[in-house]
Amino acid sequence: MVRQVDFAELRRRLERCGPRDVERALDADTPDEAGLIALLSAAAVPYLETMAQRSAALTERRFGKVIQLYAPLYLSNECVNKCTYCGFSHELDIPRVTLTPAQVLAESEILYQEGFRHVLLVSGEDRRHVNLPYLIEVVGVLRERFASVAIEIQPLPRGDYVQLVEAGVDGLVMYQEAYDPERYLQYHLAGPKRNYPQRFEYLEGGGEAGFRSLGIGSLLGLADWRGEAVMVALHGRYLARRFWRSRVALSFPRIRGNAHQYSPDFQVGDRDLVQMLCALRLALPDAELVLSTREPARLRDRLIGLGVTRMSAGSRTNPGGYSSPTAGGEQFDIEDTRPPAEVAAVIERRGFEPVWKDFDREFTPEPALH
């Protein structure tokens, strides 16, 4: 479904929307596809406050006055792909590192002491360094102390995902990056990632393998954000129907410039971001909406209560970054550099409880010894 979308037609549909389409979408319990497009169109801008009120109320009813916290843990910045926007891109001259399981443990200990019980393992794509035996060893190290371990790594075949689920990984994150297929090819110049449809298929393998959480997203700035947001919502709805036992999580990171002279082609303003967040909430009332430290502190604080349910804090985007902050080799620059305790205090001040643990090791059985 999502793969066959005609982007030119989608853009025309977005442009054709008027106030009546938006009002019709706001009258519905849950907007249908036409309603979703209306809510993401420019015609919805005058209705932003109504959308925000609705989004806030829906989120509160479904998730409560809580924000779940997690931290990314970068395993490796080795990568065989050439992607114009990424700090790990193959051709860049950066210090390349893959953490040993002992180093992963040292990194995780810092996160544990900060209060985190949910970690997201991140890496570039290079199977010589990050592969199934390595991942299983790393997860084995982490599952002792962390309630939830998720992965955002290179695509793996379904059989590998099955083994990772059995090892105790409960979440899979794989952004499509750009849903617009033409744009996708402009940014992913070489390497296995250049294959646009394959990414969808791998994600579905993960759904079949039984990850409890399936995370998707579009890197905002690579293409027209309105069309991308429609696609994220449609993709999310499709996954929720097909993998009905899994929770869908949506991310909408605005891509930033990095140390390698990359700057995004499409601008996405704060108001655009808010419109998208609210429209995604109205379209998928039960989806987790994830906010990373790419966004500045001032904006992050204001998005609490608007629809976001999950936030990272104190993130380092290079392998080993928690133990040695000056190691270098970051994937991207973060904006909100406050320590996790400070972010938690802000969440409390905004009338929400910061939740560090919302899963339990007992859900996933002790892996059988092979």
Place this chain on the structure above:
Amino acid sequence: MDQLTINAEPFRSRLFVGTGKFSSPSVMAEAIEASGTEMVTVALRRVDVNNPRDSTLSALDFSKYRLLPNTSGARDAAEAVRLAKMARVATRTNWVKLEVTPDPNYLLPDPVETLKAAEELVAQGFVVLPYINADPILAKRLEEAGCATVMPLAAPIGSNRGLRTRDQIGIIIEQAGIPVVVDAGLGMPSHAAEAIEIGANAVLVNTAIAIAEDPVMMASAFKLAVEAAEKARQAGPGGESRLARASSPLTGFLHEEGAP
């Protein structure tokens, strides 16, 4: 209305409450105190049962309330049983609110896995309070399996939509030999009162209290509503009459002068 007794343990309050979705542990504790409850359910996935300083557990005085651990988040019987066993060791209670909800969106309970888990937990000596859809046959099967109560939903969790399953719950109440606790979806005190009025033995409320602008006041409102409904039942309601008493009966002509 008889005293509410579950597994031979008496409860004065017919209002049970949950601990999720509150803006802070202190607001939660204050609201729970105001509700007058004696039974508080806690999601095991949210707490660190081995940590005495866990923010949820340490906020509550469990000499006042029975702790009812719940298996929320479990997707099948095996997961729920594992969680319950972990809870028994860590919290030293063998009571468990059994929730098996494979669908993360509406959080509707899986009847097949719930029955399977209930049978296993009862066999292992647990006092089992299962969360179920309002299915009268499933309720009887769970009663036969040895559950302490059944907890049918009024509407999906967190929906605040009220007693949408009223007719089915009526049948469950009519047939039940164990207490019936209406759980999930009660959004206003009147919904809770309605459940007690139609014969439920207790209600469980969480979201409606937790996300109210003033959770403490809302907890107290639910307390009053449940007490009012209980009192009304004790008072012996007059009942509705389905017989119309029209002022000009259609058959009036029969009594007219000169009628045949």
